[in-house]
Amino acid sequence: xxxxxxxxxxxxxxxxxxxxxxxxxxxxxxxxxxxxxxxxxxxxxxxxxxxxxxxxxxxxxxxxxxxxxxxxxxxxxxxxxxxxxxxxxxxxxxxxxxxxxxxxxxxxxxxxxxxxxxxxxxxxxxxxxxxxxxxxxxxxxxxxxxxxxxxxxxxxxxxxxxxxxxxxxxxxxxxxxxxxxxxxxxxxxxxxxxxxxxxxxxxxxxxxxxxxxxxxxxxxxxxxxxxxxxxxxxxxxxxxxxxxxxxxxxxxxxxxxxxxxxxxxxxxxxxxxxxxxxxxxxxxxxxxxxxxxxxxxxxxxxxxxxxxxxxxxxxxxxxxxxxxxxxxxxxxxxxxxxxxxxxxxxxxxxxxxxxxxxxxxxxxxxxxxxxxxxxxxx
Amino acid sequence: xxxxxxxxxxxxxxxxxxxxxxxxxxxxxxxxxxxxxxxxxxxxxxxxxxxxxxxxxxxxxxxxxxxxxxxxxxxxxxxxxxxxxxxxxxxxxxxxxxxxxxxxxxxxxxxxxxxxxxxxxxxxxxxxxxxxxxxxxxxxxxxxxxxxxxxxxxxxxxxxxxxxxxxxxxxxxxxxxxxxxxxxxxxxxxxxxxxxxxxxxxxxxxxxxxxxxxxxxxxxxxxxxxxxxxxxxxxxxxxxxxxxxxxxxxxxxxxxxxxxxxxxxxxxxxxxxxxxxxxxxxxxxxxxxxxxxxxxxxxxxxxxxxxxxxxxxxxxxxxxxxxxxxxxxxxxxxxxxxxxxxxxxxxxxxxxxxxxxxxxxxxxxxxxxxxxxxxxxx
Numbered sequence: 001x002x003x004x005x006x007x008x009x010x011x012x013x014x015x016x017x018x019x020x021x022x023x024x025x026x027x028x029x030x031x032x033x034x035x036x037x038x039x040x041x042x043x044x045x046x047x048x049x050x051x052x053x054x055x056x057x058x059x060x061x062x063x064x065x066x067x068x069x070x071x072x073x074x075x076x077x078x079x080x081x082x083x084x085x086x087x088x089x090x091x092x093x094x095x096x097x098x099x100x101x102x103x104x105x106x107x108x109x110x111x112x113x114x115x116x117x118x119x120x121x122x123x124x125x126x127x128x129x130x131x132x133x134x135x136x137x138x139x140x141x142x143x144x145x146x147x148x149x150x151x152x153x154x155x156x157x158x159x160x161x162x163x164x165x166x167x168x169x170x171x172x173x174x175x176x177x178x179x180x181x182x183x184x185x186x187x188x189x190x191x192x193x194x195x196x197x198x199x200x201x202x203x204x205x206x207x208x209x210x211x212x213x214x215x216x217x218x219x220x221x222x223x224x225x226x227x228x229x230x231x232x233x234x235x236x237x238x239x240x241x242x243x244x245x246x247x248x249x250x251x252x253x254x255x256x257x258x259x260x261x262x263x264x265x266x267x268x269x270x271x272x273x274x275x276x277x278x279x280x281x282x283x284x285x286x287x288x289x290x291x292x293x294x295x296x297x298x299x300x301x302x303x304x305x306x307x308x309x310x311x312x313x314x315x316x317x318x319x320x321x322x323x324x325x326x327x328x329x330x331x332x333x334x335x336x337x338x339x340x341x342x343x344x345x346x347x348x349x350x351x352x353x354x355x356x357x358x359x360x361x362x363x364x365x366x367x368x369x370x371x372x373x374x375x376x377x378x
Numbered sequence: 379x380x381x382x383x384x385x386x387x388x389x390x391x392x393x394x395x396x397x398x399x400x401x402x403x404x405x406x407x408x409x410x411x412x413x414x415x416x417x418x419x420x421x422x423x424x425x426x427x428x429x430x431x432x433x434x435x436x437x438x439x440x441x442x443x444x445x446x447x448x449x450x451x452x453x454x455x456x457x458x459x460x461x462x463x464x465x466x467x468x469x470x471x472x473x474x475x476x477x478x479x480x481x482x483x484x485x486x487x488x489x490x491x492x493x494x495x496x497x498x499x500x501x502x503x504x505x506x507x508x509x510x511x512x513x514x515x516x517x518x519x520x521x522x523x524x525x526x527x528x529x530x531x532x533x534x535x536x537x538x539x540x541x542x543x544x545x546x547x548x549x550x551x552x553x554x555x556x557x558x559x560x561x562x563x564x565x566x567x568x569x570x571x572x573x574x575x576x577x578x579x580x581x582x583x584x585x586x587x588x589x590x591x592x593x594x595x596x597x598x599x600x601x602x603x604x605x606x607x608x609x610x611x612x613x614x615x616x617x618x619x620x621x622x623x624x625x626x627x628x629x630x631x632x633x634x635x636x637x638x639x640x641x642x643x644x645x646x647x648x649x650x651x652x653x654x655x656x657x658x659x660x661x662x663x664x665x666x667x668x669x670x671x672x673x674x675x676x677x678x679x680x681x682x683x684x685x686x687x688x689x690x691x692x693x694x695x696x697x698x699x700x701x702x703x704x705x706x707x708x709x710x711x712x713x714x715x716x717x718x719x720x721x722x723x724x725x726x727x728x729x730x731x732x733x734x735x736x737x738x739x740x741x742x743x744x745x746x747x748x749x750x751x752x753x754x755x756x
Contacts, residue, residue: 001478023510045613053458054432059505060460063745066613067508067620073632075611076746077466078458080431082438088455092470098477100379127437130445132401233453235423235444242445254451367441368454 004097006226006374007104007218008037009337014213014325015182016114022052025214026061026110027068029330033106033216034069040220043102045076048089048109049329051124052078055116065108082128083278084363085109086215086332087233087370093219094231094372103221109334110214111327121210128364133239143207143279145240145365147199150281152246154201159284159299161201165192166302167280168205168322174309175319178348182211182325206280211325215334226340229265229356229373232258236366243366247296249282251369252289252360259358259371260291267291270373271354272342273313274335276362277320283307286360287315290371309349317342317349332361332370343376382475383602384595384752385482386415387715392591392703393560394492400430403592404439404488405446407708411484411594412447418598421480423454426467426487427707429502430456433494443486460506461656462741463487464593464710465611465748471597472609472750481599487712488592489705499588506742511617521585521657523618523743525577528659530624532579537662537677539579543570544680545658546583546700552687553697556726560589560703584658589703593712604718607643607734607751610636614744621744625674627660629747630667630738637736637749638669645669648751649732650720651691652713654740655698661685664738665693668749687727695720695727710739710748721754 010032012025020028026047034042047061058064062076081088086109093105116124122141129136153159169189175181187205195204219228236251237243243250260266267290275290277283284298292313293301301307307315318324318338321331339357341347347354354376361370388410390403398406404425412420425439436442440454459466464487471483494502500519507514531537547567553559565583573582597606614629615621621628638644645668653668655661662676670691671679679685685693696702696716699709717735719725725732732754739748 021510023508050437051431053429053505054435056509057432057501057505058509059428059458060507060616060742060745062459063613063616063742064508067616067745073612073614073629075469076459076613077470080437080456080458081440081454091453092455092473095470095477095479096473098479099473100476101473123435127431127435129438130401130442131434131436132399234451235441235454236451238438238441238445251451364438364441367438367445 002098002221004094004228005220005224006340007220007224008033009217009340010036011180011215011334011337012213013180014211014327017212022056022058022110022112023064025112026065026108029214029216030065030069030106030108033218037218040104042071042074042104042106044074044096044105046089046092046107047078048086048332049078050080050082050085050111054124081368082363083328084332084361084368084370085329087361090217090333090336091231091233091370094228097219097221105219106216107219107333108216109329109332111329112212113210113327114212130238135240143199143202146279146281147202149246149285150201153281157296157299163299163302164206164280165189167283168192170308171316171320171322174317174349175323178319178324181319181323182209183323202279208278208321208326211327213325213327213330215330215337217333217336225377226343227375227377229375230259230262231372232262233370235368238364238367240365247285249286249289249366251366252286255369255371256290259373263373270356270358272317272351272357273315274318274338274359275315276360277316277322290360309351314351317347317351335359335361336372339374343374380476380599382472382606383598384604384718385598385602386411386596387718388414389558389593389712389715390591391558392589392705395590400434400436400488400490401442403490404443404486407592407594408443408447408484408486411596415596418482420449420452420482420484422452422474422483424467424470424485425456426464426710427456428458428460428463428489432502459746460741461706462710462739462746462748463707465739468595468711468714469609469611469748472606475597475599483597484594485597485711486594487707487710489707490590491588491705492590508616513618518618521577521580524657524659525580527624527663528579531659534625535674535677541677541680542584542658543567545661546570548686549694549698549700552695552727553701556697556702559697559701560587561701580657586656586699586704589705591703591705591708593708593715595711595714603755604721605753605755607753608637608640609750610640611748613746616742616745618743625663627664627667627744629744630664633747633749634668637751641751648734648736650695650729650735651693652696652716652737653693654738655694655700661693668738687729692729695725695729713737713739714750717752721752
């Protein structure tokens, strides 16, 4: 099978970027990635975005990026899979090269959320649930869903709210060192434990924020020092009532299994991990579904510091969604950005000698997951 | 290169389907296509849709279709490229198989538009233009854009409003025989010429309607009697002021050239054509950009009856967007549906002995175009 590589990465600052449009953000990230790649000829563009249409009445992001960057008449499209839109855009770029149709492809993801009134955000995010589901009309929201997961996890395993807070703290500590992160002010366990409650047991620091930002990656068939070892994707239940085990994210599990199989590797071979921590509990559950820890044991690893940058399973050295920020369509690609920086040895919270990294991006309440494994050559 | 085939097609009736949701429509079309294909194992799903988020607050259509059809944890995604969303979804399915990752893929597209108040439709459709373009804020709309194209065409070529009406009449005559078409009542040239003016010179019959509907195709690497000879896509200008020649749709021209090159064929080899006639003028201009007629000569071919089902370049035997209807995300896949029916010899307005067909799907004011060429084997 053909090898596919990363030749460039680019990212805007994440946070509140009031005077910039969604198009501006996509173009900034894409320009940086293309420059990093040495401004190659690009054969196609995939844009990951979730709410450009509903929030800003702006679709056709693929063609907008192509036009704005002067990339000519190359094929382009937007792809959507809720919060996994970025990971899916990256995978479509990968498949496009694997198909032999394209040599070099730009994957760019972005979102602009800070301008949206808070009261509207929940309604907009809920487009990622099934409109015909009774549970949505009964009031289920994303924080509500993951709050239930957290309660179930604590009930089954003996984990406490403090374990969740340790995730939030670790990711904040990582973000402090990341110049592009949204939240760089230090926090402590007390502050996190006593923060405003969003949905029991998840407080403000347990929930990812709304964010403006964009990230981009250039993929190519021409050899570089960063090789994509595996790309995998799976779907999962779109309704809570169809989930068999609340402690297992099936789409994450399946996409992880597929990725490890393709790479010929196991969790023990991975040096650095970015996981979709839309909520603190999600990082724990996903780390278990990926096989890094046994079901119900992930919280112990957190307590032991094993997921810190100097631990044996460093997770979210970028600060994660919780503190780097979560501009939805950008997130999956920002994860790859961080992994590539780690493999290049120039990341914030650099993991010494990192050679193989994994990024996992989740969409909906488990409706989508992508897993990508990358390797530094030489 | 690997050969890729169509093994099944399915489509809902097009029109006003008040008691059905967007999900219902997608599932009906997909189920029919899967049944037509003998209910194979499906490895991935691509959904073409434009306004499910903004109009119905319903995204995650990929995972919804996967869940509803019980297709398990297969990868799925929505793709968007304005009115070319369906054609792009079909192409992503094609690339997925070509990459070797998937054997059999479901491409399904749908839209539900009739519930949207007329006053809102223009605003929703305008998400397919560039928000940062001064011309959008000066009041440019899709009918406005294609009205200008029509005026320029008439100015340069000597074509008249009657030539446009002949397109509308031909496509209506074709739709009368298509049991799935939106408009099946006969019309005559007088009625079309004297219909309510939408934007000079385009009257009501010159403009495609809003429509509810969905269409689906199953693609596979396993041989069937319908082979996909070529898949091509290109982007074009997203702003009118950047178009060099209003009589040439650059994305259509480029995607057509690429498709013909890949198939090793020319326009003269095509037996039956579906063209994106969002407006009557668009059918003429696109037929020229594809090379079926010289620039500025397409209207003469219409007047001579050459684009009727018994002509030498049969265009839109389905009734086209003008009379079959235009449920945006479905359109590109409904075109493939009609071409496959033609190649199978069972189409409404069957073209005798049709062996090679072409479908062209446009997005925005020329921002996207896909071209697919299919062939009947044996």
